[in-house]
Amino acid sequence: MVSTHFWNGVSLCLRLFEPLFKVVQLVDGDKKPSMGFLYGELQKARNEIKKALKNNETHYRPIIQIINGKAHDRLDGPSHLTAYFLNPYYFFKDQSIQHDLFVIDAMFTCVEKFFPDDFKVQNRVINIKMSNTRKKKGGFGRHLVEIGCVENDDNYDPASWWSTYGNGVPNFQRIVIKILSLTTSSSGCERNWSTFEGIHTKKRNRIDTTRLNNLVYVQFNARIMNKKKREKKKKVDILLASEVSMTQGWIVEGVDAEIELGSGMDGEQL
Structure with missing residues (x-):
């Protein structure tokens, strides 16, 4: 220092x-x-x-x-x-x-x-x-x-x-x-940032950059796919902060799982 x-x-x-x-x-x-x-x-x-x-x-x-x-x-x-x-x-x-x-x-x-x-x-x-x-x-x-x-x-x-x-x-x-008169927005980036926040917490700050980026890619695209499925039934934005990561339990060894590893984003078995 x-x-x-x-x-x-x-x-x-x-x-x-x-x-x-x-x-x-x-x-x-x-x-x-x-x-x-x-x-x-x-x-x-x-x-x-x-x-x-x-x-x-x-x-x-x-x-x-x-x-x-x-x-x-x-x-x-x-x-x-x-x-x-x-x-x-x-x-x-x-x-x-x-x-x-x-x-x-x-x-x-x-x-x-x-x-x-x-x-x-x-x-x-x-x-x-x-x-x-x-x-x-x-x-x-x-x-x-x-x-x-x-x-x-x-x-x-x-x-x-x-x-x-x-x-x-x-x-x-x-x-x-x-x-x-056209406007711009960073909302697309913000959703990606929120995904990073859900994965790279204090408990998991040992993740290397490559693995972190891969996990964010998988999780964010899984959410987009899920959103398309839900939109067929009703118009709901599923990218909510209350929805925790489906990868939390196995990202870093020794970290307690916060959700069941066998559960998908819709409660389905992976």
């Missing part, structure tokens, strides 16, 4: 996890819709992690790979990337966003979803209205427009910004406001 090396390690861990914790807070916040900020703040978290590790690629690469793996197909879909591009807080700060192939392709995908088979409208939105926005033509060239999105504080809302300054591009404005 008096080791300087130990506390330096703790300090480094905090610097690495703080940016990710801020992203989780943003996702589950209720002050304003968070879709327009999720991808941008995740990018910011990656950069802060690299900086905390002094931009040493050997050190930060494994961490960034884990983040990218978890975010893939979850936090980098067309809606996330389009919201990132259309949020003026990011766009006015970093003009290179408009040259990002993946971001622009996501924008095309969203426009096609909003106006399916209507190529005239798609052409007008992409080639005229969006071009005016990117080049800051018309009302978007006013200094007041840029001042209105320079600070990401409690008063700033990208959807409201577009409601105020996007009247010159009504079709495009409608798309943007719908996307930037």
Whole structure:
């Protein structure tokens, strides 16, 4: 406990996890819709992690790979990337966003979803209205427009910004406001966290990481399967805190079983 090396390690861990914790807070916040900020703040978290590790690629690469793996197909879909591009807080700060192939392709995908088979409208939105926005033509060239999105504080809302300054591009404005008004939630993660809490208690803190993850995987998916079965009979959310783990008695040797090992989640024999 008096080791300087130990506390330096703790300090480094905090610097690495703080940016990710801020992203989780943003996702589950209720002050304003968070879709327009999720991808941008995740990018910011990656950069802060690299900086905390002094931009040493050997050190930060494994961490960034884990983040990218978890975010893939979850936090980098067309809606996330389009919201990132259309949020003026990011766009006015970093003009290179408009040259990002993946971001622009996501924008095309969203426009096609909003106006399916209507190529005239798609052409007008992409080639005229969006071009005016990117080049800051018309009302978007006013200094007041840029001042209105320079600070990401409690008063700033990208959807409201577009409601105020996007009247010159009504079709495009409608798309943007719908996307930037989307909310996000960490409820899916929270259910998984509750499963971890049920397994990794003080009695079982000797479980190695691999076994813990495998047990959580088995238990959580078993609950999902059980939920589908129960939904056929009646609409009941079975993922309740009162329902104890079906694996509690045999996870760690020598721990007293808290439920019968032979009982399944519905009281059936395993």
